[in-house]
Amino acid sequence: MRRETQNVLLLLLGGALLKIAVTGDYLRYVKPAHRPWLLAAGAVIVLLGAVAMIRDIRAARQPTTVHEHHHPARSAWLLMVPVLAVFLVAPPALGSDSVTRARGGTAAPAGSGTSFPPLPPGAVVALRLTDFVSRAGWDEAGSLNGRTVSLTGFLVHSEQGTLLARMVIGCCAADGFPVRVQLRGEQADGLPADTWVEVTGQVVPDVNTAASGGYTPAFTVRTLRQVPEPPDPYEY
Amino acid sequence: MLLVLAILGQSLLQSAFDVPALRTGATVFVAVCVQALPFLVLGVLLSGAIAAFVPARVLRRVLPRSESAAVGVAGLSGVVLAGCECASVPVARRLIGQGVAPAAALTFLLAAPAVNPVVIVSTAVAFPGEPGMVLARFVASLATAMVMGWLWIRWGKLEWIAEQALRRLPEVEGRDRWRVFTETARADLVDAGGFLVLGALVSAALGVLVPGEWFGALADQIVLGILVMAVLAVVLSLCSEADAFVAASLSALPLLPRLVFLVVGPAVDAKLFALQAGTFGRSFALRFAPATFVVAICCAVVAGLLFLGGAR
Numbered sequence: 226m227r228r229e230t231q232n233v234l235l236l237l238l239g240g241a242l243l244k245i246a247v248t249g250d251y252l253r254y255v256k257p258a259h260r261p262w263l264l265a266a267g268a269v270i271v272l273l274g275a276v277a278m279i280r281d282i283r284a285a286r287q288p289t290t291v292h293e294h295h296h297p298a299r300s301a302w303l304l305m306v307p308v309l310a311v312f313l314v315a316p317p318a319l320g321s322d323s324v325t326r327a328r329g330g331t332a333a334p335a336g337s338g339t340s341f342p343p344l345p346p347g348a349v350v351a352l353r354l355t356d357f358v359s360r361a362g363w364d365e366a367g368s369l370n371g372r373t374v375s376l377t378g379f380l381v382h383s384e385q386g387t388l389l390a391r392m393v394i395g396c397c398a399a400d401g402f403p404v405r406v407q408l409r410g411e412q413a414d415g416l417p418a419d420t421w422v423e424v425t426g427q428v429v430p431d432v433n434t435a436a437s438g439g440y441t442p443a444f445t446v447r448t449l450r451q452v453p454e455p456p457d458p459y460e461y
Numbered sequence: 462m463l464l465v466l467a468i469l470g471q472s473l474l475q476s477a478f479d480v481p482a483l484r485t486g487a488t489v490f491v492a493v494c495v496q497a498l499p500f501l502v503l504g505v506l507l508s509g510a511i512a513a514f515v516p517a518r519v520l521r522r523v524l525p526r527s528e529s530a531a532v533g534v535a536g537l538s539g540v541v542l543a544g545c546e547c548a549s550v551p552v553a554r555r556l557i558g559q560g561v562a563p564a565a566a567l568t569f570l571l572a573a574p575a576v577n578p579v580v581i582v583s584t585a586v587a588f589p590g591e592p593g594m595v596l597a598r599f600v601a602s603l604a605t606a607m608v609m610g611w612l613w614i615r616w617g618k619l620e621w622i623a624e625q626a627l628r629r630l631p632e633v634e635g636r637d638r639w640r641v642f643t644e645t646a647r648a649d650l651v652d653a654g655g656f657l658v659l660g661a662l663v664s665a666a667l668g669v670l671v672p673g674e675w676f677g678a679l680a681d682q683i684v685l686g687i688l689v690m691a692v693l694a695v696v697l698s699l700c701s702e703a704d705a706f707v708a709a710s711l712s713a714l715p716l717l718p719r720l721v722f723l724v725v726g727p728a729v730d731a732k733l734f735a736l737q738a739g740t741f742g743r744s745f746a747l748r749f750a751p752a753t754f755v756v757a758i759c760c761a762v763v764a765g766l767l768f769l770g771g772a773r
Contacts, residue, residue, distance in 0.1 A: 231651045238654070242498060254492035259499070266499035269506065273647040280640070300655030300739055307494040307658055316488040322481035326669070395587075396703025398492035399668065402710045 226301050228281065234304050235274030241311040242267030250311075252457045253318040255397045318458040321381040321418040324390045324403040344368050349425055351375045354391040354404045355460050361406075361428050361442035375425040376406065376444070377452065380416055385441065387413045389424060394459045401459065410446035421454045482669050490665035494658060496700055497547045497732065501657055502650065504548030508555040509646030512630050513638045517560040528562045532610030535565035536603055539572025546574035546701055546727050547657060550736045551649045554626050563617065568610030571753065574701045575602030575727040584723065587705035593768045594716060598705075601724045601764035605757045612752065621749075623742025656739030660732025664698035667731070686718035691758050694726035695734075701727035717765040724761035729753045 245251040246263040255263075310316060341364045344350050352360075352374050360369050378391040387408045392401040409429060413422065429443040524531045539549075553570035557563050574580070576599055588594040619627070630641060699707055704726045708719040729750045738746035 231647075235647070235650070238498075242495070245495065251495060253488065254495045259496065262499035263495065266502040269502050270498075270650065273643060273650060276643050277647050300659070301651045303655040303658040303662075304651075306662065307491060310487060310491050310494075314487055316484060316491050319485060319488055322485045326482075326485070394703075395583075395706030396700045397496035399489045399496070399664070399697065400699050400703045400707045402707070 226299060228277070231301055232274045232278045232281075234301060234308070235270050235277075237308045238304050239267045239270030239272075239274065241308050242270065245311060249456055250315065252459070253316070253398070256394060256459075256461060257457065259397075318454070319392045319398050319401050320379055321390070323392060323401060324381045324388065324405065325383055341366065341368055344372055344374075349373050349375050351377075353460055354378050354389070354406065355393060357428075358404045358406065358440060358442060362440040367430065369428045370430050371427065373425055373427055373447070375423055377421070377423045377455070378406070379454075379458075380408075380413055380418055380420045380422060381405070382414075382418050388441070389413070389422070389444070391460050392458070393461065395461075398459075404460070405441045407441055407443045408446050409443055410449075412446055412449040416451070421452050422449055423452045424449045486665045486669040489668055490661050493661035493664060493698060493732065497657055497661070498654075500546075500548040501551070501653060504551040505646045505649040505653065507548070508551040508649050509642040509644075511552070511555045511559060512645040513642035515559065517629070520556070520559050520561055524561060524565060528564050528614050529611060531562050531565035532568045532607055532614070535561075535569040535610065536572045536576075536607045539569055539574075539576050539603075539606065540578070546730070546733050547653075547736060549573040550733070550740050551653055554649075554740050555645070557622070557626060558629050560629065562614075563619065563622065564610040564613040567613055567749070568606045571606035571609055571728050572603060575606070575724070579702050580705075580727070583702050584705040587709040591716070593770070594720065597720055597761075597764040597768035598723050600768065601720065601757075601760040602727065604760040604764065605724060605728050605753065608756050608760065609749075609753055612756070621742070621745040623740075623745065626741045653736055653740060656735040657732060659739075660698060660730075660735035663735070664696060664731040667696045683715060683717065686714055687721050687758065687762065690714070690718040690722040691725045691754065694722045695730045695754070697726075698730040698732040699726055716769050717762065720765045720769065721758055721761040724764075725754065725757045728757045 242263050245254070246260055246267060251260060251263055341360055344352075350372060354376055357369070357374060357376055376389060378389040381388040381390045385407055389406045389408050390403050392398075392403055394401040408424065410426070413424070416422070424444070424446050426445045426447040429445055524534055549570050552573070553566045556566040556569065581595060581599060584598055585592070585595045630645065694704070697707075704723055708722050711719060711722075734746055734750045737749065741749075
C-alpha cells in the first residue's frame with residue numbers, strides 16, 4: 226500500500242473514533258469510562274497521519290532529501306473495515322439476539338445470601354435490572370416482596386415467554402451477558418422484540434423460571450409504556 | 462456522484478445487516494476494535510518512544526547480562542505497563558529491535574497484559590470472597606510468561622522471527638528524534654492495526670457461531686471443561702481487563718476451568734495471534750502461540766491446585 230493511502234486511512238480511522246466518542250455512539254460498544262481513551266487515541270491517530278502528510282509535502286518540495294524504503298503493508302487495507310462499519314453500518318447496541326444466544330447466567334452478586342440494604346421508600350421504586358434480579362434471587366430478607374418497582378429494558382420473545390432484558394458489559398460489548406426478567410401479563414406479548422419499555426409491577430416471590438439459563442425471576446406487569454432506547458443501553 | 466453511491470451503499474449494507482446474527486457480530490467486531498485501538502495506540506507510542514529516546518546501550522545496562530535473569534526482570538516489569546495485550550506487541554517488537562534478548566522481550570509480551578494492577582484489581586472485584594483466584598491468576602500468568610522465556614532460551618531460533626521485526630533503527634540525536642518517534646509510531650500502527658482488525662473479525666465471527674450450550678453442560682466434566690474454556694479464551698479474544706467479569710458470570714462452572722480461561726486469554730487469543738503473525742512473522746506465531754497455549758494451561762492447572770485447593 227502506498228504511504229499516501231496509509232495516511233488517508235489513518236485520518237479516517239482516527240476520525241471514526243473521534244466521531245463515535247463525540248456523538249455518544251461509543252456507548253453501544255464500550256463502557257462510558259472509555260471515552261477519554263477514545264478521544265485521545267482518535268486524536269493521536271489523526272495527528273500521526275497528518276504529521277506524516279505534512280512531512281511528505283515538505284519533502285516533496287526539497288528534491289534533495291532521500292526517500293526511505295517502505296515495505297508494502299497489504300494488511301493495512303483491513304483498517305478500512307472498522308471505518309466502513311462505523312460510518313456506513315453503525316452497528317446497533319446488542320439486543321434480543323444476544324440474549325437468546327447468551328452463555329451462562331446471572332452471577333451471584335457480591336456476598337450472596339447476605340442481606341441487602343432496604344429499598345428506598347416511595348410508591349414506585351426505580352431499579353436497575355441487575356439490582357432487581359440479584360435482590361429477587363439472593364436477598365434472604367425478601368426486600369422486593371410486595372413492593373412496586375419500575376424497570377427499564379428491551380423485550381425478548383423466547384421459549385420462556387416474553388422477557389424484559391438488559392445486557393451487562395464489563396469492558397466492551399464482546400463480553401456482554403444478559404440479565405432477564407420474565408414478564409407476566411399480556412401487555413408485552415404483542416410488541417416486537419427489541420422494543421424498549423418501562424414496566425411497573427411486582428416480583429412474583431420465589432419463582433425461578435430458567436435454571437439452566439441463569440436466574441430469571443418473574444414479574445407481574447401492572448403498567449407498561451414504550452420508551453426510546455436510552456443513550457447508554459447497557460448496565461455495568 | 463460519490464455521495465449518491467455512499468447513500469445507496471449505506472442502505473444496501475444496512476439491509477444486508479438486518480440478519481440478527483450478522484448484526485450482533487458487527488456490533489461485537491466494532492466493540493473489539495474500539496476497545497483495543499486505544500491500547501494499540503498506547504503501545505505504538507511507547508514503541509516509538511523507545512526507538513527515539515532510549516538508546517540500545519541504556520537497555521543493555523538496565524537488564525541483567527544473563528538471559529535467564531533478564532527473563533525474570535522482564536516478567537516482573539510487566540507489572541508496570543497497565544495495558545491490554547494489544548499494547549505489548551509493538552513494545553516487545555521494539556525491545557527486540559533495540560537489542561534486548563528476544564527471550565526477555567517475549568516474557569514481557571506475555572506478562573504485561575496479565576499481571577498489571579488493573580487486571581489484578583478487576584479480578585478481585587469480579588471474584589469477591591475468592592482471594593485465591595487473584596493470587597492463582599497472578600502466579601499462573603507470571604509463570605507462563607517466564608516459562609515461555611526460558612523455553613525460548615533453550616529452543617528458540619532467531620530465524621523464526623521475521624527480518625523486519627529485528628531491524629534496528631539507527632540512533633538519532635536532537636530534532637531527528639521527533640521524526641523517528643512519529644514515523645516509528647505511525648509505521649507500527651499501520652502494520653499492527655490491520656492485524657488487530659483481522660483478529661477482531663475472527664473473534665466476532667466465532668463468538669457468534671460458538672453455541673451457548675458449550676458453557677452449560679460442562680459443570681461436571683473437569684478436564685473437558687478446562688479444555689473448552691481454554692479454547693473459548695482463544696476464540697473470544699476478550700480484553701484482559703474485562704475477562705474476569707465474564708469468567709465470574711459463568712457461575713455454573715467450577716473455579717479451575719475459569720482460572721484457565723483467565724490465564725490463557727491474555728497470553729494467546731485470536732487477535733493476539735493475528736498481531737503476532739503480523740509483527741513477528743507467521744513462522745514465529747505458528748510455533749509460539751501453540752506452545753504458549755499448552756504452557757498457560759499447565760501453569761493455570763498447577764496454580765489452581767495450589768491456591769484454589771483442588772478443582773472446585
